[in-house]
Every structure is written in structure tokens, then in C-alpha cells.
Amino acid sequence: MKKIVLILLGIAVAALLAIVTLISLIDPNQFKPQLAEQVRKSTGRELVMAGEIDWRFWPSLGLSLEKVALRNPAGFAEPDLVRFEQGEASVALLPLFSHRLEVGKVTLSGAHLFIQTKADGSSNLSGLIKDATADASEPVVPATPAPTADSKPWQISLQGVALSQASALVQDDRSGTSLRLDRLDLDMGQLATGEWVPVALAAKGSADKLAFDVKGQTQIKLAQEVMASELKDLSLSGSLSAPSLRLDSFSIKGDRLAFGEWSNFTLALKGAKVEGQQALLAGSLEGTLKGRLDKEMKLAELSDVLLTAALEGDALPRPQMKLKLAGFARVELDKQLITLSKLVMSADEALLSGDGTVQLGATPAITFDLHGEKLDLDKWLAKSTPAPTAQPKEGKPAANTAASGNKAVTGKSEALSAVEPDLGALKGVDLDGRLQLGSLRLKGLDLGAVDLQVALAKGLLTLKQFSATVAGGQVNANGVLDARQQPATYKVHKQVAGVNIRPLLQTLAQSDLLEGKGDLDVQVQGRGLSELALRNGMQGKVTLKLSDGALHGINLPEMIREARATLTGKGAEQVKEARKTDFSALTASFQIADGVARSNDIQLFAPALRVKGEGQTALVPESLDFLFLTSIVESSKGQGGKDVDELKEITIPVRIGGHWQAPSYRLDVKALLSNNKLLEDKARKEAERGLKKLLGDKADNDAVKGVADQLLKGLFK
Numbered sequence: 001m002k003k004i005v006l007i008l009l010g011i012a013v014a015a016l017l018a019i020v021t022l023i024s025l026i027d028p029n030q031f032k033p034q035l036a037e038q039v040r041k042s043t044g045r046e047l048v049m050a051g052e053i054d055w056r057f058w059p060s061l062g063l064s065l066e067k068v069a070l071r072n073p074a075g076f077a078e079p080d081l082v083r084f085e086q087g088e089a090s091v092a093l094l095p096l097f098s099h100r101l102e103v104g105k106v107t108l109s110g111a112h113l114f115i116q117t118k119a120d121g122s123s124n125l126s127g128l129i130k131d132a133t134a135d136a137s138e139p140v141v142p143a144t145p146a147p148t149a150d151s152k153p154w155q156i157s158l159q160g161v162a163l164s165q166a167s168a169l170v171q172d173d174r175s176g177t178s179l180r181l182d183r184l185d186l187d188m189g190q191l192a193t194g195e196w197v198p199v200a201l202a203a204k205g206s207a208d209k210l211a212f213d214v215k216g217q218t219q220i221k222l223a224q225e226v227m228a229s230e231l232k233d234l235s236l237s238g239s240l241s242a243p244s245l246r247l248d249s250f251s252i253k254g255d256r257l258a259f260g261e262w263s264n265f266t267l268a269l270k271g272a273k274v275e276g277q278q279a280l281l282a283g284s285l286e287g288t289l290k291g292r293l294d295k296e297m298k299l300a301e302l303s304d305v306l307l308t309a310a311l312e313g314d315a316l317p318r319p320q321m322k323l324k325l326a327g328f329a330r331v332e333l334d335k336q337l338i339t340l341s342k343l344v345m346s347a348d349e350a351l352l353s354g355d356g357t358v359q360l361g362a363t364p365a366i367t368f369d370l371h372g373e374k375l376d377l378d379k380w381l382a383k384s385t386p387a388p389t390a391q392p393k394e395g396k397p398a399a400n401t402a403a404s405g406n407k408a409v410t411g412k413s414e415a416l417s418a419v420e421p422d423l424g425a426l427k428g429v430d431l432d433g434r435l436q437l438g439s440l441r442l443k444g445l446d447l448g449a450v451d452l453q454v455a456l457a458k459g460l461l462t463l464k465q466f467s468a469t470v471a472g473g474q475v476n477a478n479g480v481l482d483a484r485q486q487p488a489t490y491k492v493h494k495q496v497a498g499v500n501i502r503p504l505l506q507t508l509a510q511s512d513l514l515e516g517k518g519d520l521d522v523q524v525q526g527r528g529l530s531e532l533a534l535r536n537g538m539q540g541k542v543t544l545k546l547s548d549g550a551l552h553g554i555n556l557p558e559m560i561r562e563a564r565a566t567l568t569g570k571g572a573e574q575v576k577e578a579r580k581t582d583f584s585a586l587t588a589s590f591q592i593a594d595g596v597a598r599s600n601d602i603q604l605f606a607p608a609l610r611v612k613g614e615g616q617t618a619l620v621p622e623s624l625d626f627l628f629l630t631s632i633v634e635s636s637k638g639q640g641g642k643d644v645d646e647l648k649e650i651t652i653p654v655r656i657g658g659h660w661q662a663p664s665y666r667l668d669v670k671a672l673l674s675n676n677k678l679l680e681d682k683a684r685k686e687a688e689r690g691l692k693k694l695l696g697d698k699a700d701n702d703a704v705k706g707v708a709d710q711l712l713k714g715l716f717k
Contacts, residue, residue: 105190218234236252302331495520629652
């Protein structure tokens with residue numbers, strides 16, 4: 001035992017003496033010219049070692065270098081391809097006797113890498129490794145002989161690499177892009193197959209206009225096959241900023257990452273969309289998910305996705321919003337196909353669920369099938385829906401007048417915009433999907449059992465089907481919007497059956513003129529989607545059929561009494577009645593062209609009355625110009641009483657004018673007196689009796705009769 005100790009002690013002393021002798025007798029700086037020459041032969045570049053090369057013998061034998069640089073060829077933006085301020089490396093001596101090369105941790109401080117590609121495509125990396133046949137004048141170095149059967153193969157290991165305050169610049173003059181690392185710190189442990197190696201990273205720099213500051217750490221286990229390598233305990237955090245987007249902080253954590261295996265991730269970020277120094281939209285995102293990527297890197301899967309976002313800003317429909325997303329995703333990388341399933345999306349109280357697919361490509365194609373119970377779009381619109389016009393009190397027509405000669409109160413419309421919407425986004429994606437909702441509130445309308453089916457292909461939007469219940473009835477619609485041209489064209493067919501028309505008018509047109517239950521058929525087309533173009537350029541036809549309704553703001557029996565008073569010269573009896581005219585049926589069709597809707601077949605059937613009408617309404621100034629011819633029928637039991645019986649067979653004209661929101665109604669006295677033969681005959685007889693009483697025997701004189709005829713003609717013309 002004592003001999004063994006003495007032998008080991010002798011070996012240690014011999015090794016120590018060898019190290020001291022090596023350090024004392026060999027100056028590594030004398031190898032600088034040989035190293036520089038060897039680099040020149042291998043790369044064609046100049047190796048500059050401005051600092052000293054020193055021995056390092058604790059904790060292991062090694063060398064340290066200072067101020068080393070590998071030069072670029074002439075004509076590049078920086079003189080050095082790579083340089084570092086200080087570098088250290090060590091080699092264990094005793095393992096060398098066992099054919100093991102154990103290199104300690106290699107450390108580089110102040111390293112800098114510069115790569116440039118010029119506009120002509122040349123790069124400072126070109127020709128870095130010279131072809132052996134490129135220079136025949138250079139002597140050929142004999143190859144190292146292969147190990148014999150009796151020799152042992154060398155085992156090489158590296159304890160790690162450390163970079164401190166490193167930097168880099170990758171510049172491409174062809175595209176004007178650059179990647180800059182202002183600071184890079186890297187610490188990586190011993191790379192050994194099958195062993196977990198810690199890695200820590202911190203980097204700060206920019207990629208063109210994107211600035212980043214990130215740090216992270218993980219453990220890596222290398223395998224003989226690269227695809228079998230693994231990561232665990234991944235943690236990455238930092239910040240990003242661009243001219244219009246700022247990510248103040250982000251964090252990504254993963255438990256274990258291996259090809260073909262499920263991994264758990266947690267995400268968190270906080271940022272803002274900015275304009276100058278002002279944040280237009282700010283928010284945060286948190287969530288968890290599971291992910292897996294197969295070894296062939298053809299299929300990626302996401303499971304148990306649960307993301308929650310909180311947003312705030314003036315650009316939102318609301319000052320503050322909370323969004324949630326949950327579901328599963330399958331990404332076929334080779335086919336560029338994303339399949340989404342069991343999706344649940346919510347925005348505050350709005351909730352949608354369903355499935356979909358995304359086919360990536362030059363023009364992404366999206367399909368979806370979504371369902372929801374309740375959706376209130378009015379809460380998400382930037383502008384609130386205008387309140388319906390208040391119904392005038394009975395007997396006090398604040399905005400209308402039925403008296404002949406009174407001036408009508410005209411409404412005022414807000415200026416209509418002539419700006420066409422930007423539909424460029426419709427050309428950037430293809431869609432084919434369906435949305436079903438239990439209820440939908442839109443522009444004050446409450447819709448039920450909503451079924452929407454749409455398709456979008458290269459800017460052509462097709463409304464394949466829209467159906468819903470509304471105001472006690474059913475609405476169905478289909479149409480086409482062609483955004484492939486500017487301005488866009490459209491064609492729509494809408495059918496409304498069995499609806500209560502009054503709430504629709506109150507909500508959509510702020511009008512309270514008409515009530516009843518019936519059908520509406522709308523077929524329109526046109527060019528241009530601005531507010532002005534929709535009214536001026538619309539062409540088409542609208543058909544209306546109503547039953548058991550009323551015209552509000554006008555009382556035709558009251559106007560008949562006014563006509564009776566006009567004919568008899570007596571004042572009309574003032575009866576306090578509601579300003580409306582009941583009817584059993586109302587039919588009309590309108591032709592729309594050049595901003596005007598015209599009709600010549602309006603018919604209204606009311607108790608004791610029959611009404612025929614014609615006229616037009618201008619869609620831009622929202623003006624009215626209609627003439628309704630009212631006839632008395634045999635029954636006098638309905639609205640108006642027995643006074644109307646005295647006007648049987650007489651046509652009573654009523655003119656409607658003014659504005660949609662403030663129409664005027666008046667009895668057309670001139671038309672009343674000039675277009676009624678029966679009334680003219682009665683008036684002639686009354687005039688002749690009056691003349692006989694006034695003139696006696698002279699009334700039979702032909703000259704006097706001629707004067708009387710002239711007076712009557714003037715009255716009825």
C-alpha cells in the first residue's frame with residue numbers, strides 16, 4: 001500500500017514538474033505567425049492577434065487570448081468578420097493519456113460578428129472555406145493517418161460555452177433589412193449526449209424596425225438523433241416594440257418539449273397599439289394550452305386552449321372589453337391546413353361556439369359553422385341607434401296639418417356621406433360559413449331564429465341565405481356584393497311575410513305613419529355603397545300588402561267633413577278624434593330609379609271609403625308628393641258617421657307632402673271643385689235658383705245666363 005501511494009505521489013510530482021517546465025520553456029506567443037499563416041491558407045483571411053497569449057493552469061491547463069480578429073475582405077462596411085476582446089479555453093492533462101480530450105468551458109468576452117450581403121449578392125462569407133483545388137501552388141498537408149487496430153479512438157468532450165457582452169450585425173443590402181444584436185449573453189453547460197444541460201440566454205437588439213429585449217433559460221438533452229433531443233423547464237420573457245405596436249412584457253413557459261409528446265404551456269403578455277406617443281388600444285392576454293409536434297414536423301396539435309384577454313381603448317366598440325377563447329386546433333403543416341374544433345369565443349356577454357378550418361396560402365380560405373344563443377350587435381356599434389320618433393298625441397298634430405292652406409312643418413336630414421367604404425379586405429380572404437343565433441339585436445330590431453349563410457371568393461360576397469323572425473313575421477333574403485370593381489355593385493332580394501309594419505318603420509326609418517300586418521317584397525340593385533350612392537343609384541321594385549291597419553297623422557273622415565263644409569259653406573263640426581285612418585287593406589308597388597320611388601297603384605280599403613293614390617318620394621331629401629283620391633261608398637256605419645253619405649259619388653282629393661319625419665296633409669280644394677261633375681251640376685242648379693231669387697224675371701235673359709255660366713266656369717277651373 002505504501003508503494004502505491006509513493007508511485008501516485010511520484011506521478012503527481014512529475015506532472016507538476018512537466019507543467020512548470022512547459023510554462024517556463026514554451027512561450028505560446030511564438031506560435032502567432034504560424035496560426036495566422038494557417039488561417040490565411042484555410043480561409044484566405046487575415047487573423048490579427050493584438051493581445052498576448054497566456055498560459056492558464058488552474059483549475060486546468062489552458063490558454064487565454066486577447067484582442068483577436070478575423071478580417072473581412074476590402075470593400076465591406078466593417079473591417080472584421082468576427083472579433084473578441086478576450087477568450088479562454090482549457091484542456092485536462094491526465095485524460096490525454098487515456099485518449100480523452102476534455103476541453104473545459106470556452107469563454108469569449110466582447111465577441112462581435114458582422115455578416116454583410118452587398119447589393120450585387122456578394123457576401124463576406126463567400127470563399128471563407130477555400131477549395132483544396134483552388135490553389136495548386138499551396139503544399140498539400142498529408143492527412144492524419146487513421147487509427148490502427150491497436151490504437152484507441154479519441155473521446156472529445158466540451159464542458160460548455162459562455163459568451164459575455166457579445167454582439168452581432170447581419171446586414172442585407174439587397175432588401176435593406178438588418179438584424180442587430182446589441183448585447184448577447186449565453187451560458188451553456190457541458191454538451192453530453194443523454195444528459196440534461198442548462199442553457200441561459202439574454203439578448204437585446206433589433207430586426208429592422210422591431211426592437212427586442214429577451215431573456216430565457218431551459219435545459220436541453222441531446223440525443224444521437226437530433227429529432228430525439230428534448231427541452232424542459234423552458235422560460236422565455238422580455239419585451240418587443242415596433243412603430244405601431246408595443247409589447248411591454250411577455251412570458252412563455254413550457255414544462256417539457258419533445259417531438260411527438262404533449263407539452264404544457266402558459267402564456268402572458270401585455271402591450272398596446274400606439275400612434276406616436278398615444279396608445280390607441282391597450283390590453284393583456286393570459287392563457288394555458290397543450291401542444292404537440294410530430295417527429296416529421298408535418299402535424300402540430302393544440303389542445304385545451306384557454307385564453308383570456310382584457311382590452312381598453314377608444315378604438316373599441318366599448319371602452320373596456322373582456323375576450324375569451326377556448327378550443328382545439330390541428331395544423332397539417334405540409335398541407336397548410338388548420339382545423340379548429342370545439343371553439344368557444346366570448347366578448348363580454350356575447351358567446352359563440354362551433355368549428356372551422358383555415359386553408360393557408362396566397363389567399364387564405366376560411367370555413368366556419370358557428371352557433372350562439374344571444375347577440376346584441378347594437379352594443380358593439382360605434383354609433384348608437386337613433387331613437388324612434390315620438391308618436392304625436394291624439395288631436396294635437398304637432399308636425400302635421402290637415403287644414404287647407406296651412407304650411408307643413410318639414411323635417412331635416414343629416415348630410416349623407418358620399419365616401420365609399422374600403423372593401424379591400426374582402427379580396428384578401430375567402431369565406432364559406434354559417435352563423436345561427438337564437439336572437440339578434442341589430443339597429444334596434446329584435447330578430448329571432450337567425451340563420452346566416454355566406455360565401456366570399458376573390459372579392460365576390462354572396463349572401464346565400466338569411467332567415468329570421470321579426471316583428472311577428474318572417475324575413476328571408478339573399479344577395480350578392482361584388483367588390484371586385486370600384487365602386488362595388490350589389491343585388492338584393494328580401495321577402496318579409498306576416499310582419500307588423502309599424503315597429504319596423506319606427507326603428508328603421510324613425511317613421512310612425514303606418515301600421516298593419518302584411519307582406520313586403522324588395523328587389524333592388526345598384527352601384528356604390530356610400531349613403532348617398534345607396535339612395536341615388538338604387539334601382540328596383542318594392543311591393544307592399546297590408547291588412548287591418550291604419551294611416552297615422554291623417555283622418556280621412558275628418559277631411560271629408562272639411563270637404564262637406566267647403567261645399568256647403570258651413571263650418572266643419574269639430575269632433576275630437578284620433579288622427580288616423582283605419583283600413584282593412586292597403587296595397588302598393590313602387591318603382592325605384594334615379595333616387596326616386598314612384599307608385600301609381602296605391603289602393604286603400606277603409607270603412608265607407610275607397611282610396612286610390614299615386615305619387616313619389618325622393619330618397620335623398622326624403623320628401624313626399626302623393627295625391628290620394630277618396631271616394632265614399634254605400635256604408636256609413638264605419639269611421640266618419642252619417643255625414644259622409646251626403647258626399648257619395650264625389651271624389652275627395654287629399655295631398656300628402658313634406659318630409660318623411662314631418663309629413664303634411666291637406667285637402668286639395670282646387671282639385672275638389674274642378675274634377676267632380678256631380679258637384680258641378682249641383683252647384684249649377686244652386687246658382688240658377690239663387691239667380692232667379694235675386695233677379696226675378698230677368699234671370700231668363702240670355703245675357704244674364706251667360707254671365708252666370710262664366711262665373712261657374714271660373715269657380716270650377
